Amino acid sequence: MATLGQPRNFRSAEPISLHNNLVTSVDLTKQQRFKTSSLAGGKRSFEAVNNGAAHVLNAHPQGQFRASKIIKCSPDDVENVQIYRPGSTPSVTQHPLLSLAHANYNLPSQLVRNFEILGVRAIYPWQSSCLMRSGVLTQSKNLVYTAPTGGGKSLVADIVLLKKVICNPPKKGLLILPYVALVQEKTKWLRKLAEGLHKEEPDVPGPKLRTRLRDVVVASFYGGSRSKVTWSDCDIAVCTIEKANMLINTAIEEGTIGDLGIAVCDELHMLDDEHRGYILELMLTKLLTLQLGIQLIGMSATLANPEVLAGWLEAKFFVAKYRPIPIHEHVVYDNAIYPNGILGEPLRTASQLDTSTQRLRQPTRRIEASLHQEMSNPVTNAVVALAVEIAEQGYGALVFCGSRSSTQSIAVLIARCLHHVFVPSSISESRLDALTSLQTLPGGFETALSETVPYGVGFHHAGLTAEERDILAEAYDNGTLKVIVATCSLAAGINLPARRVILNSARMGRDMVGPAMLRQMRGRAGRKGKDEVGETYLCCQKLELEPVAELLEAELPAVVSCLTPEKRGVTRAILEVLATRMISTYEGLQEYVRHSLLWHTVPNHKMVLDMLDAAILSLLKDKLIEVSDLDTYLPTPLGSAIVASGLTPEAGLFVHADLRQALTSFVMDSEIHLFYLFTPIPQPTTGMAMTQDVSWPTFRNLLEQLDDSSIRALRLIGINPALVNRLANDGLDNLPERNEEELRTARVYRRVYSTFALRDICNEVPINTVSLTYNLPRGTIQTLAQSCHGFAAGMIKFCQRMAQPILRTPPQPNDTIISPDAQFIAQAGTPFHGAGRSELSTSEASGFSMLAAVLEHMQSRLYAGARADLLEMAQVTFVKGRMARLLYEAGFKSVRALSEADAKKDILPIMMQISGWKLRQIERESNNMQSEEGDPAAEGNVNSKEQIYEMRRKKLEEKMLRKAEIMVRSAGFIYEREVLRSVDLEG
Numbered sequence: 010m011a012t013l014g015q016p017r018n019f020r021s022a023e024p025i026s027l028h029n030n031l032v033t034s035v036d037l038t039k040q041q042r043f044k045t046s047s048l049a050g051g052k053r054s055f056e057a058v059n060n061g062a063a064h065v066l067n068a069h070p071q072g073q074f075r076a077s078k079i080i081k082c083s084p085d086d087v088e089n090v091q092i093y094r095p096g097s098t099p100s101v102t103q104h105p106l107l108s109l110a111h112a113n114y115n116l117p118s119q120l121v122r123n124f125e126i127l128g129v130r131a132i133y134p135w136q137s138s139c140l141m142r143s144g145v146l147t148q149s150k151n152l153v154y155t156a157p158t159g160g161g162k163s164l165v166a167d168i169v170l171l172k173k174v175i176c177n178p179p180k181k182g183l184l185i186l187p188y189v190a191l192v193q194e195k196t197k198w199l200r201k202l203a204e205g206l207h208k209e210e211p212d213v214p215g216p217k218l219r220t221r222l223r224d225v226v227v228a229s230f231y232g233g234s235r236s237k238v239t240w241s242d243c244d245i246a247v248c249t250i251e252k253a254n255m256l257i258n259t260a261i262e263e264g265t266i267g268d269l270g271i272a273v274c275d276e277l278h279m280l281d282d283e284h285r286g287y288i289l290e291l292m293l294t295k296l297l298t299l300q301l302g303i304q305l306i307g308m309s310a311t312l313a314n315p316e317v318l319a320g321w322l323e324a325k326f327f328v329a330k331y332r333p334i335p336i337h338e339h340v341v342y343d344n345a346i347y348p349n350g351i352l353g354e355p356l357r358t359a360s361q362l363d364t365s366t367q368r369l370r371q372p373t374r375r376i377e378a379s380l381h382q383e384m385s386n387p388v389t390n391a392v393v394a395l396a397v398e399i400a401e402q403g404y405g406a407l408v409f410c411g412s413r414s415s416t417q418s419i420a421v422l423i424a425r426c427l428h429h430v431f432v433p434s435s436i437s438e439s440r441l442d443a444l445t446s447l448q449t450l451p452g453g454f455e456t457a458l459s460e461t462v463p464y465g466v467g468f469h470h471a472g473l474t475a476e477e478r479d480i481l482a483e484a485y486d487n488g489t490l491k492v493i494v495a496t497c498s499l500a501a502g503i504n505l506p507a508r509r510v511i512l513n514s515a516r517m518g519r520d521m522v523g524p525a526m527l528r529q530m531r532g533r534a535g536r537k538g539k540d541e542v543g544e545t546y547l548c549c550q551k552l553e554l555e556p557v558a559e560l561l562e563a564e565l566p567a568v569v570s571c572l573t574p575e576k577r578g579v580t581r582a583i584l585e586v587l588a589t590r591m592i593s594t595y596e597g598l599q600e601y602v603r604h605s606l607l608w609h610t611v612p613n614h615k616m617v618l619d620m621l622d623a624a625i626l627s628l629l630k631d632k633l634i635e636v637s638d639l640d641t642y643l644p645t646p647l648g649s650a651i652v653a654s655g656l657t658p659e660a661g662l663f664v665h666a667d668l669r670q671a672l673t674s675f676v677m678d679s680e681i682h683l684f685y686l687f688t689p690i691p692q693p694t695t696g697m698a699m700t701q702d703v704s705w706p707t708f709r710n711l712l713e714q715l716d717d718s719s720i721r722a723l724r725l726i727g728i729n730p731a732l733v734n735r736l737a738n739d740g741l742d743n744l745p746e747r748n749e750e751e752l753r754t755a756r757v758y759r760r761v762y763s764t765f766a767l768r769d770i771c772n773e774v775p776i777n778t779v780s781l782t783y784n785l786p787r788g789t790i791q792t793l794a795q796s797c798h799g800f801a802a803g804m805i806k807f808c809q810r811m812a813q814p815i816l817r818t819p820p821q822p823n824d825t826i827i828s829p830d831a832q833f834i835a836q837a838g839t840p841f842h843g844a845g846r847s848e849l850s851t852s853e854a855s856g857f858s859m860l861a862a863v864l865e866h867m868q869s870r871l872y873a874g875a876r877a878d879l880l881e882m883a884q885v886t887f888v889k890g891r892m893a894r895l896l897y898e899a900g901f902k903s904v905r906a907l908s909e910a911d912a913k914k915d916i917l918p919i920m921m922q923i924s925g926w927k928l929r930q931i932e933r934e935s936n937n938m939q940s941e942e943g944d945p946a947a948e949g950n951v952n953s954k955e956q957i958y959e960m961r962r963k964k965l966e967e968k969m970l971r972k973a974e975i976m977v978r979s980a981g982f983i984y985e986r987e988v989l990r991s992v993d994l995e996g
């Protein structure tokens with residue numbers, strides 16, 4: 010007989026006993042005893058609901074929609090997750106080194122306390138060995154390490170990073186992560202860990218050394234971030250890969266790179282990511298080449314060759330196999346569940362299932378076929394049944410789907426099956442709260458969520474806005490939602506309470522997921538501190554068994570360099586080190602490539618040196634670098650502008666051509682030309698928006714609505730309205746992209762299409778309308794607006810650099826060797842040679858300076874999403890686009906006026922006006938809820954639809970009032986700041 014630990018939320022207070030370890034999830038759910046007063050309906054017992062369902066399955070399709078039952082069929086059934094025992098971890102009394110307070114770690118006591126507050130009372134033995142044995146904490150050695158997902162890797166890096174930054178006051182730390190969501194999550198976590206921690210730093214310079222204590226500042230840096238914190242203001246910068254590279258470039262150029270004490274790179278396997286891995290490599294190679302003693306830490310759960318990467322990073326390496334919560338894996342097909350690896354042998358091939366031992370052929374459980382048309386597909390039937398089963402027990406399920414549309418449809422099915430599950434009123438209220446938060450988002454919300462969230466189900470994909478995704482992820486994290494159906498956007502590194510991870514097929518889009526992604530997805534199950542049990546179910550069609558079995562057995566591929574000629578090459582890397590003035594000689598460049606992963610993994614070093622020569626030549630040809638009179642390499646203003654704005658050389662040349670054209674014939678009487686210059690150029694790394702297909706009929710309609718000067722601007726940019734007309738009439742999808750010229754043309758048309766969407770956002774068109782007009786998801790539109798913000802900042806920098814003369818530092822004594830090819834070019838007297846040649850004419854430089862000023866003005870409009878007259882107001886929290894306009898029209902034309910407003914009397918009515926459509930939605934939903942649950946009178950204390958509506962309207966009003974109060978306070982702060990600034994200026 011086994012007993013359960015204290016269950017969460019839905020569970021009875023009494024531990025439930027399991028007979029012979031065979032009690033099923035359904036049995037457990039039947040034993041649930043809790044009183045509820047659900048907003049949605051009556052108080053029928055589980056049995057009543059369940060039995061009733063059998064008889065009237067199709068009579069009330071909405072109310073009686075049921076997930077299929079899962080039935081035990083093997084005596085070895087260990088499916089009931091409750092009987093799994095998490096592996097035990099030795100205690101601090103057994104092993105004193107497992108306490109972070111141990112003198113060997115020499116950590117500030119406040120840091121140890123903060124870890125304890127966050128649930129880390131003892132570290133795992135492998136974490137302790139990794140910290141001590143590698144000398145990483147005591148001797149600042151570089152380290153590459155790997156441990157299974159959820160094995161506690163981040164914690165090791167957190168300790169090293171924080172210790173380094175706190176105990177070496179002048180030093181800063183950099184934490185590099187691949188995704189914005191991870192950057193945000195990690196920033197919050199590190200801020201909690203750094204609470205109450207101080208750095209000692211010199212107070213006033215002088216003969217007497219006086220010090221003061223200063224808080225540790227953790228800041229995040231990512232494209233589209235609105236944070237004003239700079240590198241110099243923070244101690245720990247948590248960044249995406251691209252932002253980290255830009256910070257490092259700036260620090261090298263400004264001579265402050267010596268302040269960097271440690272760089273931690275999480276998800277190190279991203280090195281071989283097709284689009285972004287090479288940036289990680291060229292960045293780490295810079296830090297290695299500098300030889301400044303910057304400590305490098307790299308980690309990942311999916312590294313096949315950590316020793317190679319450790320060799321490259323001059324690091325110790327450490328491999329851990331420990332996972333505090335083991336994951337129990339299953340394969341599901343044809344409505345049958347098979348364990349993978351848990352009953353002995355893992356599943357090696359598909360045929361093994363049919364021909365091998367009885368033990369493996371026999372599924373442990375079966376899922377009844379569904380009578381519902383919507384679940385006739387066995388994969389859908391299994392996914393829904395498995396998710397509903399665990400949600401009914403009160404635990405979290407994370408379901409991964411291959412496409413955005415399937416996340417939504419599966420979530421709706423799961424939610425329909427959960428209609429009958431009763432939940433405590435506190436939970437149903439927090440679900441309604443989450444729904445209200447979604448409904449009050451200024452960018453609108455995905456209405457299908459109102460079918461799922463009240464039943465504890467959400468879906469999550471890149472088509473939703475960031476705010477929607479945040480609300481859903483938070484609601485799932487705090488137990489309000491029990492199921493999240495997501496694309497792989499939620500796969501990497503995220504810490505969520507998923508007891509059960511379910512894969513709705515092993516495909517993401519058209520392709521099979523790779524072994525690394527599969528591990529990442531499955532690794533979301535059973536995370537310490539979030540849940541004590543983890544299990545995964547990979548559901549597939551029978552036809553797919555062979556590739557699925559291969560996938561399950563596949564070894565992780567070795568991480569390789571993306572700087573090879575057939576991938577990204579070394580041109581960008583070489584331009585960056587020259588443009589930041591880190592290197593100026595051929596010898597220096599050779600030294601740089603010798604520090605690359607490419608050099609460490611490609612046996613043919615001559616090939617790497619040839620690549621270097623080819624890159625130098627191509628940069629010279631494109632006039633991005635030049636050879637000085639002293640035979641060193643220098644960046645041209647263009648090369649320097651490209652690096653400062655974070656572009657690739659190729660994208661930089663494209664932008665430069667556009668900007669030069671804008672200088673010669675800028676159409677000032679239309680905004681379209683300016684918006685075009687702010688639209689990120691279509692390339693894979695700039696996000697989904699750039700790769701979307703153009704709807705030619707929409708393009709034609711948009712052109713037809715333009716005035717003459719806008720058409721003139723577009724013609725100058727390269728748009729031919731007759732061609733758009735033809736494409737729209739012929740019903741063609743895309744322009745051909747067979748050669749350079751065609752590629753450029755297609756790029757210009759796609760970019761202009763995005764420009765229209767951007768113009769609409771800045772002209773206060775609601776995001777919903779923009780989404781409908783361009784047939785793009787709201788999340789994509791939001792990503793476009795956000796990436797434009799970063800791109801615009803890059804364009805301004807680009808123009809400023811083009812307007813600045815390049816500072817020429819005197820060469821060092823040994824800085825005289827240039828590559829043989831470059832020498833040849835120099836001797837042949839090509840126009841690339843000689844200082845000053847590439848400097849721009851004064852008129853061109855002042856043209857760029859003017860352009861920078863104009864772009865700077867437009868950047869504020871982009872930021873605000875509002876027209877020029879509303880810019881001041883749009884600085885206020887929650888005042889964006891349409892809200893700014895309504896306040897303006899109601900007489901609040903300045904920040905000062907808003908700061909003096911009465912939140913309840915003046916602002917709340919305006920906010921409720923904006924929420925008119927939300928009220929209508931609430932009304933519709935209240936009607937539905939009431940009618941779905943039958944006759945309220947018969948059910949006793951069920952709320953009437955008016956009561957439901959009124960309750961939700963009040964909630965909405967309360968929420969709006971809170972927002973209005975924040976708005977007025979924020980206006981007050983801004984006004985005060987302005988007054989202080991003007992006093993300063995006068996002073």
Ligand SMILES: Nc1ncnc2c1ncn2[C@@H]1O[C@H](COP(=O)(O)OP(=O)(O)OP(=O)(O)O)[C@@H](O)[C@H]1O
Pocket residue numbers: 128129130131132133136156157158159160161162163164165309310501502503504532536537538539
């Ligand atoms: N020693 C510990 N004691 C208690 N909880 C821990 C310990 N180490 C890590 N955890 C917790 O375990 C969870 C997973 O840890 P962490 O995120 O560090 O794993 P990871 O190996 O980096 O995972 P992934 O590869 O999936 O990103 C977190 O909630 C973390 O706080």
